[in-house]
Amino acid sequence: MPPKARQNSRNLAEQEARLLLAISALENQEICNIREAARVYNIPRTTLQRRLNGYTSRLETRxxxxxxxxxxxxxxxxxxxxxxxxxxxxxxxxxxxxxxxxxxxxxxxxxxxxxxxxxxxxxxxxxxxxxxYSRRYDYRRAKCEDPKAIKEWFNRVQITIMQYGIVQEDIYNFDETGFAMGLVATARVVTRANYYGKTPLVQPGNREWVTSIECINSTGWALPPCIIFKGKVHIEGWYQDPKLPRDWRIEISPNGWTTDEIGLRWLQKHFIPTTISRTTGKYRLLILDGHGSHLTPQFDQICSKNNIIPICMPAHSSHLLQPLDVGCFSPLKRAYGSLVETQMRLGINHIDKFDFLEAFPEARKSAFKAETIQNSFAGAGLVPLDPDRVLSQLNIQLKTPTPPPSLSTNSAPRTxxxxxxxxxxxxxxxxxxxxxxxxxxxxxxxxxxxxxxxxxxxxxxxxxxxxxxxxxRASNKKQLQKRKRSTRQLAITDGLTIQEGSEQFQRENEVHEAQNTIPIDPGLSAVEPRVRAPPRCSDCHNLGHRRLQCPNRVPN
Incomplete structure (x- = not known):
């Protein structure tokens, strides 16, 4: 605001304060004359008179x-x-x-x-x-952000902890996260001043998928990861990197995703041996999502035999309730993308599995810090148990509020x-x-x-x-019209114009109607009604009479 305008605003505010004091003095009969009140408080008499007549201040007037x-x-x-x-x-x-x-x-x-x-x-x-700028938000995920369902989840966690006497040191969370090997992370960069738009950043572009199974403890430490590569055989070079920790695990699958068998092997050969020596109480709580590899009967049986209590979160709510999603996976992917960008600047235009195994340990080290893990459990409202930490983030209601009631048509004409x-x-x-x-x-x-x-x-x-x-209503009408459209299929692989497709389906409909129509020959006579067969005697086995009317029957 310019200095002159600021000074004018200050003067108006001071005059308004004096006006209020003058009005208060007149209402309390401390001063009986409007002219005297204007003189005492150094304000224009006409302004004070207009204010007493009901006019509002210029500061309050639109x-x-x-x-x-x-x-x-x-x-x-x-x-x-x-x-x-x-x-x-x-x-x-x-x-x-x-x-x-x-x-x-x-x-x-x-x-x-x-x-x-x-x-x-x-x-x-x-x-x-x-x-x-808006962000895409999945309807199913928003639909599950129901405060009632979230409260039930925290109640279930609290009941489970109290029922089995689980201490905070024995609470774990595990999940999988995927990487496209050759994609860099989006970041703020420095470019020339006269450049408009987003600056392009060259990346290797290798989109081969690799999955990492991660597990963290509420006290701030992480289990060694289990890396799943796309392939059918193991390569000797994967295990020859001296910088790769010896307790890491490598699995293979046809598409680089986790399977039921990999999940069972991770539980038996990785999670149980690693955590059994660090268990404080009798039971361990394992928080997981509803992925299919976590819900098999074999998985549940192994957990039961080893005093592991698995508890699943509500569907489509891991972004709020899972510590790994809340605080760990995002910095992990950002750190890995930054390392891929560094490799690209050095002239490496293709990232393979060997490059991934070289970069991933460094990215994981910067993401899975003790403070980050503890903050992730706190952000998910689990350790310490604080449901309000999550409930305060629920600000979307997927329902249409009741519109205000319509006005009555029986009102007076002047309403x-x-x-x-x-x-x-x-x-x-x-x-x-x-x-x-x-x-x-x-x-x-x-x-x-x-x-x-x-x-x-x-x-x-x-x-x-x-x-x-x-x-x-217009949208609902369109939906009704869409439901009335036919879903008949046409077994043709070639493309068709709208006209050709319409004619082809018309011919198919005519053929279908012709096949369902049974022709009636006018020369055929009407079908005669059925006639009941004559009775048969059970004694002589002749037709035309029954046993009691049989002529060969011997009287008693």
Missing amino acids: ANNYKMTQNEEESLVQWILSLIRRGAPPRPSYIREMANILLAERGTTPIQSVGENWVSNFIKRHDEVKTH PYTARQLEKQASTVKKLLRARTQSPSSSLETRLDKLIKGHELHFNELVLAREEIRDL
Whole structure:
């Protein structure tokens, strides 16, 4: 703010403070004359007289060049915040469209509209909202972020710990993470000043997949990893690197992913021997996700025989509840990508398994620090047990709030139905109040303004809700039309134009209808009704009579 404008603002604030003191002195009858109060407090008499007549301060008065009223903008802010809570933050163009709808509901002619830069100025005026780049968020993951399900998870963890007497030193978390060998990490770089856009960074580009099974303890130490390479045989060179720790484990699979057999071998030959000597209590708690290799009967049987209590997190919630995902995997991949970038700068244009085994130990050492592991368990709310640490992050509700109730159609004719009509009614009520009461109390006018503001906010919310319902109905109509479309298949590998495909399916439908239609020959006679066969005697075995009517029957 320029110095002159800052000085003017300070003078206005000081004058406003003196005005309030003068009004207070007049209301308390400390000074009985308006002219005397203006002289004592060094303020203009006309300004004091206008303030006593109900006019507001210029500091509190909204500028005249705004397209929307303050209540309309506040309604728009509340609508934006409701969309954010549902995980659907609006774009600036959508906000501008809703603002134009609110202006159109005034009923004035000509219909006003906001400009191209109105949204940016609107956001600057309101501290509750701010522009950010959006990020993709899976619906199934957001759907599982239910506070009730999260609370049930923490209750289950607490009950398990108390039931088996598990100490904090015996709490573990394990999971798998994957790497594309030759991809670098996205990072901030220095480039020339006149360059626009994102700077391209050359990378080797080898996307062969490798998986690492990691396990960490709540006290801050990590088990040796189990690396899974894509392949069918082991290579001798993998085991000849002197820098590679001897307690690391290497597995192979057809695609570089983990399997049920690898998970069982890791549990039997890796986890149990490594942790048994460091176990404090009788039971060990193993926190894991719902991956298929963790839910086999053999896996559960081995855990039961070795006093290991496995406990699975709710589906699609590992980004909140799993310590490895909360604090370890992200720095691990970032460190590995940085090392790949270093190799690229040295002229290495292809990263193979030998290069991975050389770079991965260094990346893992920088990521799996004791402090990082302990903070990961704390961030997941497990050690120490603190559910509020996670529940405070749940800010998306995947449900549509109940819209405000519609106005009754049986109201009196003078009842306002729009914000414009409400404004006229409020102006009329204030004039009647001033006419019937020579000096209306400020508390009464304040209460009236609050009522008017509340009704105006409801009017604006109703306009926004109607527009949202209209969009939802249009979307639902499209979904119904999509469900009515046929799902018949055509066994043709070549491409078809829309016309050719339509004709081909039409021919297929005609053939199908022809096969299901049975032709009726008009020359065929009607089918005669069935006739019951004559009875057969059980004594003489002749047709036409029964045993009791048999002529050869000997009377008793």
